[in-house]
Each structure stands twice: as C-alpha cells, then as structure tokens.
Amino acid sequence: MRYPHGAKKLLCASVLAAIGFTGELAAQDTSSAIRGRLVDAAGNPLANATIVVQDSRTGATRTLESNNTGTFYATNLPVGGPYIVTINNSKTVTINSIQLGDIYNLTVDMGAPSEIEEIIVFGEANTLVDIAAGPSATFGTFDLDTAVAYNRDIRDVYSLDPRFNLDGDARDSQTNCIGKHPRFNSVMLDGVAQNDRFGLNSNGYATATGMPFPYAAVAQVSAELAPFDVTYGGFSACNINAVTRSGTNEWSGNVFYEFTNDSLRGDSIERRDGSQQMFSTPDYEEEYKGFSIGGPIIKDKLFFFTAYEESEQPEFIGQGVAGSGSGVERDWLDLDTFNLIDNAARNLYNIDTGGAPTDGQQTAESWMGRLDWNISERHTASLIYNQYEGIEDRASDGDQNEFEFANHFYKKGTDLETLTVKLKSQWTDAFSTDIFYNTNEMIDSQVTVGPKDVGDHQISVNGRNNVVYLGADDSRQAN
Numbered sequence: 001m002r003y004p005h006g007a008k009k010l011l012c013a014s015v016l017a018a019i020g021f022t023g024e025l026a027a028q029d030t031s032s033a034i035r036g037r038l039v040d041a042a043g044n045p046l047a048n049a050t051i052v053v054q055d056s057r058t059g060a061t062r063t064l065e066s067n068n069t070g071t072f073y074a075t076n077l078p079v080g081g082p083y084i085v086t087i088n089n090s091k092t093v094t095i096n097s098i099q100l101g102d103i104y105n106l107t108v109d110m111g112a113p114s115e116i117e118e119i120i121v122f123g124e125a126n127t128l129v130d131i132a133a134g135p136s137a138t139f140g141t142f143d144l145d146t147a148v149a150y151n152r153d154i155r156d157v158y159s160l161d162p163r164f165n166l167d168g169d170a171r172d173s174q175t176n177c178i179g180k181h182p183r184f185n186s187v188m189l190d191g192v193a194q195n196d197r198f199g200l201n202s203n204g205y206a207t208a209t210g211m212p213f214p215y216a217a218v219a220q221v222s223a224e225l226a227p228f229d230v231t232y233g234g235f236s237a238c239n240i241n242a243v244t245r246s247g248t249n250e251w252s253g254n255v256f257y258e259f260t261n262d263s264l265r266g267d268s269i270e271r272r273d274g275s276q277q278m279f280s281t282p283d284y285e286e287e288y289k290g291f292s293i294g295g296p297i298i299k300d301k302l303f304f305f306t307a308y309e310e311s312e313q314p315e316f317i318g319q320g321v322a323g324s325g326s327g328v329e330r331d332w333l334d335l336d337t338f339n340l341i342d343n344a345a346r347n348l349y350n351i352d353t354g355g356a357p358t359d360g361q362q363t364a365e366s367w368m369g370r371l372d373w374n375i376s377e378r379h380t381a382s383l384i385y386n387q388y389e390g391i392e393d394r395a396s397d398g399d400q401n402e403f404e405f406a407n408h409f410y411k412k413g414t415d416l417e418t419l420t421v422k423l424k425s426q427w428t429d430a431f432s433t434d435i436f437y438n439t440n441e442m443i444d445s446q447v448t449v450g451p452k453d454v455g456d457h458q459i460s461v462n463g464r465n466n467v468v469y470l471g472a473d474d475s476r477q478a479n
Contacts, residue, residue, distance in 0.1 A: 030191045030243050031076050031424070031434075032098040034106060038070040038087060041111025045070030049110070053077070054084045057248035059300035060374045064429050075432045076380070076424035078372075079220045079243055080141060099138040100220040100243055101227070136224040137161040141245070144218055152215040152288060152309065154242060158223040164238070174202055177225060177238035186235035189213050189242050190384050190420050192438050193234060206442055207414040209390030210311070210364045216254065216292040217307035217368040217386075219245040244384060245294065246372045247303030253293035261285045282327075282359060284314035297371075306369040315360040317395040319403055326356060330403045332466045341459055342405070345470055351454050353470045354406030360393025378427065384420040389413075391445075396473035405470045407450025415443040448472040 034053060038046040049066040053074045064072040077083070081097040091110060098104045139147075139157050149156035155175060159166045166173035167182075174182035182204050187194045194206050194213070201208040221242040224232075232239055262283050268276045290309030297304055318327025321338045338356070345351040371383045391413035397404055420438040427433065456474040458467050471477070 030100075030241075030422075032079050032100060033073065033075045033077055033103040034083065034085065034095065034098065035073045035103050036066075036071065036085065036106040036108060038066050038072075038108050038110055041109070046110050049088050052086045054086070056082045056084055057250070058246075058303060058372075058374060059249060060380070061377055062426060063377060067429070072429065075426060076434060078246060097140060099140070100222045100241060101136070101224070101229075102138070135163075135226060136222050137163070138220060138222040140220050144215070144221070149215060152311075153211045154215065154218060154221045154240070155211075158221055158240065161223065163225065164223055175204060175238075175240070177223070180237035182237075184235055184237035185240065186232075186238075187240045187242075189386065189418070190244055191422075191436060192418055192420055192440060194418075195234065197442065198444070207364075207388050207390055207416055208412050209362055209392045209414060210366075210388075212366065212388040212414075212416050213242075213244075213386050214290065214292070214307040214309040214366045214368050216256075216290060216309065217244045217305070217370075218242050244368055244370055244386075245292075245305050245307075246370060246382075247294035247296060247305040249296050249299055249303075251293075251295035253291065253295075255291045256289065258288040259286070282314075282316060282318070284316075284359070285312070286314060287312045301374050303372045304370065305372075306367070308365075308367045310365040311363070313362045315362055315393050317357065317393060317398065317409070318359040319357050319395075319398070321356070321403075324356070327359065328400075330400070330466075332401070332462055333403050333468070337461060341468055341470070345457075351457075351470060352407060352450065354408075354450055357395070357404060357406040357409055360409070362390070362392040364388070364390035379423070379425045381424075382420070382422040384418075384422075386416075386418040386420075388416040396475065397467070397469050401466050403466075403468045404473075405450075405468075407448075407454075408456075408469045408471065408473050409449045410473060410476045411445070411447050411449065413445040413447070415445075417441045446476055448476040452477055 036051065038049050040046050045068070047066055047068045047070055051064045051066065051072045053062040053064065054060070055078065062074050064074060066072045077098060079098060079100045081095055083095045083098065085093045085095065085106065087108060087110065091108060093106065093108060095104060137158060144157055147157045155166060155173060158164055163178050165176045167176055175185055176182060177185060183199060185204055187205060196204055196206055205212050221240065224239045224241055227239055262281045265281050267280065268278050271277055288311045290307065292307035294305030295303070320326030320329045321333045321335050322329055322331045342353050345353050366388045368386045373381045375381055391411055394410055394412050395404060396408055396410060418438065418440050423435040425433045450472055452472055454471040455477050456469065457471045458469055460466065461468055
C-alpha cells in the first residue's frame, strides 16, 4: 500500500555499540542477564568454578568462570526461559523466566547437598528491588496470551497496572503514566522507537490507525517509569519497551479469527425501575484475523518466528439531515437547505460535494518476521523485519453544530517498515558487546476525498453557530 499524495517520508538509520562489564551496569533494553554468586559451606566465595548457562528453548549455552569474589555474569540473554544453570557439573539450578531489562540475582550455596533446585522468578519482589533500573511493570508471554486484549494491543495488558491509565475510547486511547501527558511517552520495539513523529496521533504510535506491530509477535512488554539507562531517550513520562518472540527447538503457532456485527448486539437496556430503554445500532461488521508460527530451521542453531494480523473496523462518521435516519442527524439542517446548498455548489460553481457522508472503515495489516542464529557459544545474531499498512476514513469537522459533505472527508494512512540487525557477543566473562543497526521508513498519508483544486468553503446556517462545509478541508488542502 503506497500513498503518493500528501505523503511524508521519514528514513532513519542508527548504529549502536555497547560495552558491558561485570558490576552494577544497567541491563540492555532488549535482553536480560543473570548475575550469580557462589559460596562454599562456610559462606566464602567460590572462585574458578565452571558455570554453564543453557537456554532450554534453543539449546544455546554460555560457559563462564567465577572470579575471585565467586561472581559470574551472563549478559545479553533472550527474555523468558527456562534457563538451566549448572555449576561444576554437580549443582543445577532452573530459573523459570527472566524479565525484560532485568538482571536476575542468583546465590548458590555449593556446600548444600547436590540437588536440582527450581527458582520461580514471576512474582518475586526482590527481583525488581535489587536490580531494576527504576520502577516498572513487566508482562510476559503468559500475561499477553491470557489477557483480555480485545483490541489486540499491548495497552490492554500494561494498563492493568494502576500507575498506567488509558484515556479516550478503547481504540484511540492515550496512555497516561502517573498523570503525565501521553505526548511525553515513548514506545520501543526491539530497541527501535515506534513513536508518533509529528505529534498528532491520539494513540501515541507512529501509526495513527493502530499498534504498528502484531500483538502475537510480542514476547514481553515492560512499562518503565524512570529507567536509568543511557540507551533510553526521547521521553520524560514512561517508556513502553516491547521485544518480539523468537523461534525455539519446538514448533509452535496459532491461528485466530474474531468477528462481530450489529446483529450480535442487543437493542434495549433495562432501567433501574425495570422498564426497557430501546436503542438502535448502525449496520456494521468488525473482523480480526491472523496467525503466528515459529520453530527451528537448524536445531540448536537457526530459528525463525513470524506473525501476521489484519483487521477491518467500522468508523461511525456518517452525518445526515434532520429526519433522514442516516448517520448522526443534524437537527438544525433540513432537507430543503441541504438540497439548496448542494444544487448551488454543483450548478453555479461546478463543485462536486459528494453528497451526504456515510460511515467509513479502518483497515490494517501488520507482519513481523524474525531469524535468530546461535553463531557460537559466545555470539548470537538476529534479523528482525516489521511492516505495517493501515488506512482510515476520517471526518474533518464533526461536531454537532457542523455538517460536512462527503468530499470534505479525508483518508489517513500509514506505511511503515522497520529492519533491525543485532549482533550480541560475550568476548570474555567480563567483556561483552552489543552491535545494533536499524532502518525505519514511514510513509504518512493524509489525502482529501474530494478534488484538491477546490478549497475549504464554510456556509453559515441559521446564524454563525451552525456551519456546512464543502470542498477539501483546510488542513489537507491548504497546508
């Protein structure tokens, strides 16, 4: 989908290299880490122990050695788990999951009897107190899969935390973080900003017509209120940080289809006194569908994951004259006045008004594909591609004292493509690098429905308070 008229194009590329050392450094914003401390029976540090950290999902291993203080540090680990930590081939600890942007602190008593110990990370309070870079709320795969996300948007999930509030209707709601204005937020996907470039989208995303990536592609999302990390920027309220899912050694996938229409809604509400209040619903259909699949290309070595979603939703923007039964009626505009303006525009000035406007629709498609390569025990690479296309019918002046002819409407559309390449390396037990490259290209379209050579015309009816609009609206035609 391309938008040749009125389009704004933005292309940006960035390269980031980060160096990490053992110690009190902030975790990378798209991964996690495990920091362990080994002690003997007397509580003394156990140095020169061999530690193997294995991601049970992909078979990837990392071999480390504890230093003189008995400490080891495994960085740049994919979020989630389980992770199996084996010390000197004699002690095994299973960590069920590690959270996005966190460092999990692990203390192992090697003097205790050798046995398998399972540590459940979810809900452990000291995980955030000890190591999180500022207050946050993190939601994993289980939370995303089981949440009532009827809009298939991560806002439906992190807004369960009382520190984050959604204003406005469900589809175009804005995120308020502890009362701050939504314009001060930032949204990141795999380290790439997905923010509103121009500042006019009510949802805060780069794409006005919906979340710019598939819901099924998200592995974890963290809503961070004050992250102390130099890799963050461009916000002063909260940072919404999401990472995509990766393939594993096990095949997995899902298919979904959701549908509703006006016939599935009721037509009455029972009042407190027991009487029935009747109401009507415009004809409409709403549809969501998509799939995701992931698995191994080469077991323990190369993996893929992809997700696709599309939606079609109604836009109740129709307007009608008094008594017409069409759209939202304007009781101050009768049919004779409507016809008088319409005929004069067509016959005297050769202006096509488009007639009375009807309801429109919003359509969107999003697709994410990801490849992960375990190059060696100390080096991993990822290639992530995300694409979004959406378009929406919009009214320009839709207040109750305003009436627009159909050609005064416009279409708002977005075509977004993001390509990300990552190379994570653990060169030594105390030295790691994270090389990050991305391109982010967006075509933003706002195209008037009617002819562009006819400017905005405003006609007052029954005084200055009631206005009829025809021609292209001023923001789309004159700007």
